[in-house]
Amino acid sequence: MSDDMAAERDFNQRNIEEFRRNGGKVGGPFEGFPLLLLTSTGAKSGEQRVSPVGYFDIDGRIYIVGSAAGRESSPGWVFNLRANPTASVEIGADPPRAVTARELPRDERDRIYATVVERAPGFGEYQQRTDRVIPVFELV
Template identity: 35%
Template sequence: MAEKIDVEKVLSDPDFAKYPDWIKTHLRTYLESGGEEGHLWPSGIKQGEGPTHIPTLLLTTVGRKSGKQRILPLLYGKVGADHIIIGSMGGAPKHPQWFLNLQANPDAEIQVGTDHYKVRARIAEGEEREKIWSHMLTIFPVYGDYQKKTERRIPVVVLEKQA
């Protein structure tokens, strides 16, 4: 198990203020509740009578340039024991910073609800990627729209738990 996140340290970091308001709200909620709240987050996608809540985790990486701890809430899926995250950045032309951080150092930590884990990231390729991508589209169909918006191939990242 990974160590619990120092909430005050994260929320008092000047870099926290740079996040968009919705990310700050989500991150604050997740951290301050210890994961009791924020794990299932309203996606804004209407299905039936109300919004669909999607599973989110907190990913902690080390900044490849700064060397500082970076933490961000991300949607996830599961395949077996592995957690899956998608480097979509809303279909932007560049990869998200967290993905570049994982490329530089694949060792990271995640918080899933109230549980904390050390993980190692790897990029899914080939048939594995296609199967996981299809699975992730069932969780968050908007990923398909994001892929259409960008020329880059959106990465599918597998987070494998470490001892």
């Protein structure tokens, strides 16, 4: 594992622990941003993977965005959900609940992504940094 990957895993683990300790609240770069914990099944390993992911509640529906801050490849959880869309989420102090992830088709994705950018302009910058279409998933 590269040093960058190890540092990212440590960062995520600290945020996961803080989230669970504080009823869904996390400081640092995520402070004040709606965050959930997504537990997905590893596409290759089959192991359970927990990822802190920012989310958007748009018209009463929960969406997550595979931006990876505009890096050239999607975060690992995107590949996991594509391989196995059954997952669970923890939001706030609520217990984990089962969800199914539905990747949005391009027209629906573009409409929702515009709302995401209105609420969090950094996501517009992420899209500009990469040639890939940043995926959006609805959790149902």
